[in-house]
Amino acid sequence: METEKQRIEELVKQLNAASAAYYNGQDEIMPNYEWDALFDELTTLEEKTGYIIKDSPTQNAGYEESGSGQKEPHEYPALSLAKTKQVEELQQWAGAYPIWLSWKLDGLTLVLTYDNGNLVKILTRGNGNLGTNITFLKGAIGGFPQKISYQGHLVVRGEAAISYTDFAQINDMIEDDDEKYANPRNLASGTLNLEDPAEVKARHVRFHAFTLVHLDEPMVSWGERMHFLEELGFDVVDREATTAQKLPEAIDRWTKLVESGKMDIPVDGLVICYDDTDYAASGSVTGHHATRAGFAFKWQDEAVDTKLKYIEWSCAVSTISPVAVFEPVQIEGTTVSRASLCNISEIERLGIGKECTLSVIKANKIIPKCIAVKDAVGAPEIPSQCPVCHAPTKVHVSENSGTKTLHCTNPDCTAKNVKKFTRFVSKWGMDIDGLSIQTMLRFMNAGFIHEFADIFRLKEHFGEISQMEGFGEKSVANMEQSIEKSRQVHPVNFIFALCIPLIGVDAGKKIVAAIGFEGFLQRLHQGDGFEDIEGIGAERSRSIVTWYQNEKNHSGFEDLLHELSIEHVEVQDTSSGSCAGLSFVITGDVHHYKNRDEFKAYVESQGGKVTGSVSKKTAYLVNNDVESASSKNRKAKELGIPIISEDTFIEQFGGR
Ligand SMILES: [Zn+2]
Missing domain, CATH: 3.40.50.10190 (BRCT domain)
Known part of the structure; x- marks a missing residue:
């Protein structure tokens, strides 16, 4: 009995550590099947002994805990901060007090509550007094621990944000235009409205703590409080201790960092607050602001006028989207020559003409945005052909929003199948670095890529590519190296890359082990099936044969063979092995x-x-x-x- 109890405790510890690593987005420390096996063992032992520890994973099944999406009042109301665009106003507010400068992140504010070392509640900010309980998403958001070493009552506020990189990728993959998001903030709040934690987790929302609202013990310094959170395992917003006098220089430096485009987390300003949190709490509340809680600094958008050159239309997974290409102008330190126009409705709303002057800003210092139009002449042309496959286009009007968008009518359009290309270049496939979805879509729209094999002929276009915005000779050289290296490929990776329905790495391994790549090729050519191979079966076999019968797949496959050198792998003769048939x-x-x-x-x-x-x-x-x-x-x-x-x-x- 004692050894069984010990084993139970050991299992609980192991399983919880593995779950914590998984839910916190760290590397998986235990494969799924092993987790299942240990979980089974634990269940059996618990049944047998009746000894069940409170922390046992059998007592709380992952995601389905608490959390209800219900509205709840905040224990500490979350008021908004006063805002200004004037640095002098901030200096005045700071007075002679030591202050901290930090980012104002552009996401959704969440309030987390911990008791006895456990995360017990997550509320959205809502209107500041009433938030939505989203505790059920606790395993799906990164940046905070599920358990902390501090045992008292702790309330922490922070911003849940999605990076620009993830934003671009997620938006490209959303097929329904009405569901696309205008910016990372909308995406973050839309994501936290979803009901499926797995879907939320896939969007990489990350929490960044910016205020330790409550702690049982006194701890006056804001800086110390943030450091304390960091020690507990929270992601904490970047910050710098400063004074009114040093503030202009600091703001300048932080602003330049945003303008450089190197910040992947969206920010829409800066925040200053007093280090002395007792003093900060002593202010009064006027309107929605607590006078001493902090002060937000918003950047003054610099609008620059320029002439429209043309509208570039490019096809992505679901839509053909317009981008304004204009005479290059300097805005806040960088040269800008393109701005997305989103859709046809936006072109109409702005009143863009065939010729016109555009007023352009950089929203949040990052994303070029056209905000007004002057001197418009004529109406812009809406293309009648898809820029990628030249099939006819059609205008779609959304039933919900009335938004007009342009679409390619060809279901086999290469741009619509870009997901297959991402599998093709992935680690398990051809393992080619530097070809993100966005990059491939640009190459498709430029007419460089129609089929897989075209990736190996990109060389012909390297001259043009190195002139494209966002590429240089160095990135093109890296791309070339990565593509050349991938020409030599293991047959299992190659079969995976082909995107044959139902044929993943496992099936590929079985085929190659049984008949080698030569055998695979021979059977394809002869139209023979694969069901005799252990673990393949009739359905997968049919899938391969049907795939190869398709003219496009067939010719694409043969084209690829000309470009690649498939590694030779010995066929394993397992029929005489010591475990054969067992x-x-x-x-x-x-x-x-x-x-x-x-x-x-x-x-x-x-x-x-x-x-x-x-x-x-x-x-x-x-x-x-x-x-x-x-x-x-x-x-x-x-x-x-x-x-x-x-x-x-x-x-x-x-x-x-
Ligand atoms: Zn098309």
């Missing part, structure tokens, strides 16, 4: 092998199979704890399947 289940810790994956690889190399659960087909259950009362051992005993230790396995079947 099915094993491996459970518990292994000692001789590094882990169960390595063990499994040996069994497979000897023609055997490893499955997750004991059944009539199982030949042996390998468990170093031969006498264990686990459910697998019980099942094996019931079915009369021999339970052997790793040592016995090695004696009988070799290896290690």
